[in-house]
Amino acid sequence: MKTETNGSNSNGAASELAIDARSIVKVFGLGDARTVALKGANFSARQGELHLVVGPSGCGKTTLLSVVAGTLNWDEGKVQVFGTSLDGMKRSEITDFRRRNVGFIFQQFNLIPTLNLIENISVPLLLNGIRRRTAEDKAGELLKRVGLAGKETKRPTQLSGGQQQRVAIARALVHEPRLVICDEPTSALDSETGHQIMDLLTTAARAPGRCVVIVTHDPRVYSYADRITQMEDGRVMAVLDGEPLQQFVHSTH
Numbered sequence: 001m002k003t004e005t006n007g008s009n010s011n012g013a014a015s016e017l018a019i020d021a022r023s024i025v026k027v028f029g030l031g032d033a034r035t036v037a038l039k040g041a042n043f044s045a046r047q048g049e050l051h052l053v054v055g056p057s058g059c060g061k062t063t064l065l066s067v068v069a070g071t072l073n074w075d076e077g078k079v080q081v082f083g084t085s086l087d088g089m090k091r092s093e094i095t096d097f098r099r100r101n102v103g104f105i106f107q108q109f110n111l112i113p114t115l116n117l118i119e120n121i122s123v124p125l126l127l128n129g130i131r132r133r134t135a136e137d138k139a140g141e142l143l144k145r146v147g148l149a150g151k152e153t154k155r156p157t158q159l160s161g162g163q164q165q166r167v168a169i170a171r172a173l174v175h176e177p178r179l180v181i182c183d184e185p186t187s188a189l190d191s192e193t194g195h196q197i198m199d200l201l202t203t204a205a206r207a208p209g210r211c212v213v214i215v216t217h218d219p220r221v222y223s224y225a226d227r228i229t230q231m232e233d234g235r236v237m238a239v240l241d242g243e244p245l246q247q248f249v250h251s252t253h
C-alpha cells in the first residue's frame with residue numbers, strides 16, 4: 001500500500017524504510033586499545049517489519065543498533081530513522097527523538113533497582129510528559145501482558161533473570177514507540193514465555209508505521225522474522241528474504 005509521505009524530503013521508497021544506515025564506521029579506543037567495531041556497515045529495516053540481526057559474538061551487532069537507537073555516537077556514515085536524519089543532530093535533539101520514537105531493550109536490562117516494577121515500566125511515559133496516574137495504569141496493563149500480574153510492587157532484584165527481561169520488554173513497549181530495538185530479548189526466557197514475548201513483539205512490528213529489530217542467537221526466534229541481516233566482522237554480509245530466509249530458518253532447526 002502506498003500512502004502520501006509525511007516526511008518533507010523523502011520519496012516513496014525511502015519513506016517505507018524505518019531505518020536506513022549507510023557505510024557506518026565506529027571506532028572504540030585509541031592506540032593498542034583501538035577497535036574498529038563497524039567497518040562501513042549498511043543496514044536497513046522496513047516499516048511493518050520484524051527484522052532480525054544475527055552474527056558471531058563481537059561482530060558489531062550491539063554497536064550498530066546503539067547507533068541506530070541514538071545511544072552511541074558514530075564516526076562515519078549516515079543514519080536515517082523514519083526519514084529523519086540523525087547526522088549532525090545535537091545530542092539533546094537525538095535524545096528527544098529517541099524518547100519519542102525508540103524503545104530499547106538492552107542485553108543487561110538496565111532496570112532501576114530502587115524503583116518497583118510499575119515505576120520502572122512508567123519511566124518512558126513520564127519522560128514523554130504523561131501524567132503519573134495514567135502512566136501507572138498503562139504500565140500495569142503492560143505488566144499483565146508480559147505475564148507478571150501481581151508483581152506490581154516488587155523490585156527488579158526480587159525477580160529471576162527471565163522475569164527482569166520481561167519487565168525490560170514491557171518498558172520498551174509501553175509508550176508504543178515506532179521503533180523497538182531488542183538486544184537478545186528471549187535469551188533468558190523459557191520456551192513458552194519466549195513465544196509469548198515474540199507474539200507481543202510481532203504485534204508491535206505489524207502496527208502501521210512501526211518496526212521491530214531484534215539481535216538474537218536464539219534459533220527459536222528465526223521463524224518470526226520477515227527478513228534477517230547477517231553480520232560478520234563489523235560489516236553486513238547478507239540480507240535474507242524469501243527462499244534464502246526459509247532455508248536459513250530450516251537449516252537451524
Ligand SMILES: Nc1ncnc2c1ncn2[C@@H]1O[C@H](COP(=O)(O)OP(=O)(O)O)[C@@H](O)[C@H]1O
Pocket residue numbers: 028029035036037055056057058059060061062063064
Ligand atoms: N564500549 C566499548 N569499548 C571498547 N570496545 C568495544 C566497546 N563496545 C564494543 N566494543 C568492541 O567492539 C566490537 C563489537 O562489539 P559488539 O557490538 O558488542 O558486538 P556483538 O554485539 O555483535 O557481540 C567488539 O570487538 C567489542 O569488543
Ligand SMILES: [Mg+2]
Pocket residue numbers: 061062063107183
Ligand atoms: Mg551484543
